[in-house]
Amino acid sequence: MLRTNTAFLQFVEQLFEDKQAGNAIQLKSFAAGAHLIRQGSIISQVYIIREGITKCYIAEDNGKDYIFEFLGTGEITGELEAINKGACLSNITALTPVTVFTIPHNRFMALLRSYPEFNELLLKVLAARIYQTCIRTSYQQLYPVEYALLRLLSLEASQQTFFSKKDMAAYLGISVRSFNRTLKDLREKNILDKEGLNIDLSKEQLEQMIKRFEDA
Incomplete structure (x- = not known):
């Protein structure tokens, strides 16, 4: 229900403290109700949640929302857009005051190439999402x-x-x-x-x- 990822956050915090590796990583704050990402928009940064809770959802044409997941500490958003270089698939909205690390797309891709541990952590994030989606779909259907x-x-x-x-x-x-x-x-x-x-x-x-x- 509420996804968190301590290992991913710890690695990003280490990069942030490293002046050379983390020179493009910045901290940014959002008030409750603010949009981090809007469905269909083009973004240039990846977000890693340091504090707070957000919801990830799709807004349908009929005005209804479908929430994929609630995202908390250590969760990453915008990585698919960085990899695919496409428009945002969903909305990310802050449910509480939120602080995030932001990483520009070009720096994010460079980190994936330069740090095998960062690459592995991201693969684990994507694998966990697939697993959790399968579990959730099964109990909603059965x-x-x-x-x-x-x-x-x-x-x-x-x-x-x-x-x-x-x-x-x-x-x-x-x-x-x-x-x-x-x-x-x-x-x-x-x-x-x-x-x-x-x-x-x-x-x-x-x-x-x-x-x-x-x-x-």
């Missing part, structure tokens, strides 16, 4: 919305983050109306508290319920 929402809420609680209903619905690929209907069903079953989005079960009870969905 299990009911209740299961996906419980997984989402349990992850939100464990990571101590907060996302709006609209963003959670967009992440699950459903309408806000369907999202609210699912919340109502879970409250009627005494799984969620009556007012908020807190799971009203012990950790053991929640694990047993999720397992029942998976074994069904």
